Amino acid sequence: MLEAHGLTKRYGDKVAVDDLSFTVQPGVVTGFLGPNGAGKSTTMRLILGLDRPDSGEALVNGRRFASARNPMQEVGALLDAKDVHGGRTAQAHLVALCQSNGISTSRVGEVLEMTGLREVAKKRIRGFSLGMSQRLGIAAAMLGDPRVLMFDEPVNGLDPEGIIWIRQFMQTLAARGRTVFVSSHLMSEMSITAEHLIVIGRGKLLADMSTADFIAENSTARTRVRSPQGEQLAEALAADGARVTTVDSYLEVDGRTTDQVGDIAAAKGLTVHELFTQRSSLEEAFMEMTRDSVEYHAGSADGAAGSDEQALVSARTER
Amino acid sequence: MSTATINPPVQSSVPSSGTTVANVARSEWTKLWSVRSTRWTLLATVLVSWAFTTLFAWGESANWSQVDPQEKATFDPTATSLGGLYFGQLAIAVLGALIITAEYSTGGIRTTLTAVPQRLKVLLAKGLTFAVVALVVGLITSFGAFFIGQAFFATVGVEAHLGDPGVTRALIGGGLYILGCGMLGFAVGTLLRHSAGSITTAIGLLFVLPILSNLLPGEWGKTIQRYFFSNAGGQITTIRQDPNQLTPWNGYLVFTIEWALILLAGAILLRRRDA
Numbered sequence: 001m002l003e004a005h006g007l008t009k010r011y012g013d014k015v016a017v018d019d020l021s022f023t024v025q026p027g028v029v030t031g032f033l034g035p036n037g038a039g040k041s042t043t044m045r046l047i048l049g050l051d052r053p054d055s056g057e058a059l060v061n062g063r064r065f066a067s068a069r070n071p072m073q074e075v076g077a078l079l080d081a082k083d084v085h086g087g088r089t090a091q092a093h094l095v096a097l098c099q100s101n102g103i104s105t106s107r108v109g110e111v112l113e114m115t116g117l118r119e120v121a122k123k124r125i126r127g128f129s130l131g132m133s134q135r136l137g138i139a140a141a142m143l144g145d146p147r148v149l150m151f152d153e154p155v156n157g158l159d160p161e162g163i164i165w166i167r168q169f170m171q172t173l174a175a176r177g178r179t180v181f182v183s184s185h186l187m188s189e190m191s192i193t194a195e196h197l198i199v200i201g202r203g204k205l206l207a208d209m210s211t212a213d214f215i216a217e218n219s220t221a222r223t224r225v226r227s228p229q230g231e232q233l234a235e236a237l238a239a240d241g242a243r244v245t246t247v248d249s250y251l252e253v254d255g256r257t258t259d260q261v262g263d264i265a266a267a268k269g270l271t272v273h274e275l276f277t278q279r280s281s282l283e284e285a286f287m288e289m290t291r292d293s294v295e296y297h298a299g300s301a302d303g304a305a306g307s308d309e310q311a312l313v314s315a316r317t318e319r
Numbered sequence: 320m321s322t323a324t325i326n327p328p329v330q331s332s333v334p335s336s337g338t339t340v341a342n343v344a345r346s347e348w349t350k351l352w353s354v355r356s357t358r359w360t361l362l363a364t365v366l367v368s369w370a371f372t373t374l375f376a377w378g379e380s381a382n383w384s385q386v387d388p389q390e391k392a393t394f395d396p397t398a399t400s401l402g403g404l405y406f407g408q409l410a411i412a413v414l415g416a417l418i419i420t421a422e423y424s425t426g427g428i429r430t431t432l433t434a435v436p437q438r439l440k441v442l443l444a445k446g447l448t449f450a451v452v453a454l455v456v457g458l459i460t461s462f463g464a465f466f467i468g469q470a471f472f473a474t475v476g477v478e479a480h481l482g483d484p485g486v487t488r489a490l491i492g493g494g495l496y497i498l499g500c501g502m503l504g505f506a507v508g509t510l511l512r513h514s515a516g517s518i519t520t521a522i523g524l525l526f527v528l529p530i531l532s533n534l535l536p537g538e539w540g541k542t543i544q545r546y547f548f549s550n551a552g553g554q555i556t557t558i559r560q561d562p563n564q565l566t567p568w569n570g571y572l573v574f575t576i577e578w579a580l581i582l583l584a585g586a587i588l589l590r591r592r593d594a
Contacts, residue, residue, distance in 0.1 A: 069337045077433050079429055
């Protein structure tokens with residue numbers, strides 16, 4: 001179990017983590033969601049004691065991590081897959097980690113097998129692809145068979161096969177009673193992987209709820225209708241008290257179900273060509289929630305380099 | 320009842336004897352020998368020392384007939400044969416700095432401190448492991464340099480012997496001096512965390528500034544010169560005492576206190592700084 005109590009971290013004037021409190025329970029995968037720069041990595045470093053909080057504290061299995069006597073049995077963490085000396089072989093890296101906690105080095109072979117790295121065990125890490133490095137990071141995290149696993153953006157740089165592998169891996173660990181805390185800036189990824197969500201923006205807690213609740217609360221449904229007699233239909237709907245806006249060739253109706261809209265159209269004898277419920281995507285819900293807390297807004301087209309996701313989301317919204 | 324939602328606290332199935340200093344030192348030993356730079360810098364420490372010793376001893380013995388009588392009278396064959404260590408010291412200082420700064424430049428420090436969050440224990444284990452290696456390499460360098468030097472001096476009949484008074488102390492002292500240079504690099508690396516900056520600083524303190532300190536005028540200049548890092552530490556390798564310098568053991572003590580203070584400052588910052 002992980003606990004944050006009023007965690008606050010400033011870098012100069014900038015508040016990276018702002019009075020953050022939450023609990024991560026064992027047995028489920030908990031997604032740690034937030035836009036880039038929201039403070040996810042900083043929070044993870046604070047939990048591990050790599051960075052010192054300005055106030056508040058983080059507890060791992062009820063204690064401060066710095067006091068753990070068998071740290072690798074408590075937490076396995078993959079923060080940045082490249083946080084290793086590239087001149088070492090995978091084998092030597094893992095052996096050294098085992099020795100530091102007095103874990104039998106026979107465990108090295110087991111985690112290499114588990115992560116599919118046995119064949120590159122004797123290779124220097126420098127030559128590893130990002131995907132292999134991620135696997136090595138996971139292998140290192142698993143050496144002590146820890147009660148808590150923390151992964152920071154583990155799917156970054158992985159191919160689809162690797163993404164599915166890591167997703168199933170995390171879910172298996174959770175099913176075995178482990179605490180699994182995984183960060184991402186992609187809502188779509190989290191909606192598949194995580195059962196519980198902790199959402200932050202600009203270092204502040206925005207949501208702490210089950211993924212199902214998050215989706216139910218944050219995705220809005222609107223009724224859309226297309227009719228050759230759009231003007232009359234809009235008038236009829238407005239007369240009924242619905243809020244109507246025009247989107248492309250559709251009327252978008254707030255506060256009326258498709259049944260109700262169909263009935264109103266029928267009552268007035270108006271032709272309807274299309275009638276359906278438009279649900280906002282999860283990504284939009286997430287965008288909506290974090291809109292005010294995005295650290296770096298995508299600018300106009302010429303300044304929008306590096307904001308593919310936002311571009312994608314707006315493309316989806318327009319569709 | 321909510322029993323269905325409460326998971327029994329799971330325990331790790333992998334036995335661990337914990338982050339004892341011995342375990343962490345074993346880990347640091349593996350880390351030390353599993354990167355190539357260790358072997359190269361250690362080899363350089365030995366070979367560079369021996370090469371310069373060869374040069375000095377060869378030159379001295381070849382020109383012995385032209386050396387003036389006063390210099391002949393104060394000639395210290397042991398200290399001269401250990402002169403090469405002033406060049407080999409740079410390689411061991413580089414290694415001392417690298418074993419800590421490479422953790423920061425690669426990001427490996429975060430992996431290290433996640434496995435062992437007790438930072439001072441990591442520093443202690445790293446320091447001890449390196450100290451053992453540096454001392455052994457220092458002794459090999461020192462004794463080897465002595466025998467190389469004496470082989471040349473024997474050709475003109477002015478060689479020293481292992482049994483001569485003070486020789487054993489000077490040779491063990493040479494090993495200790497190399498150890499001290501390595502630890503100075505380690506201390507500076509812990510303080511600065513940056514490879515290039517640490518290496519430059521360590522070389523400056525051991526090699527460049529001591530030479531410049533000879534130029535300082537007056538009594539205060541002599542005092543600074545006398546107490547300055549390698550000037551003080553190097554006295555342990557001499558047999559004929561220069562009255563202007565500290566005695567062998569006092570000099571070595573001063574040198575040790577100097578690097579220990581830098582290491583202490585580094586240790587305090589290591590505890591306080593974000594990794």
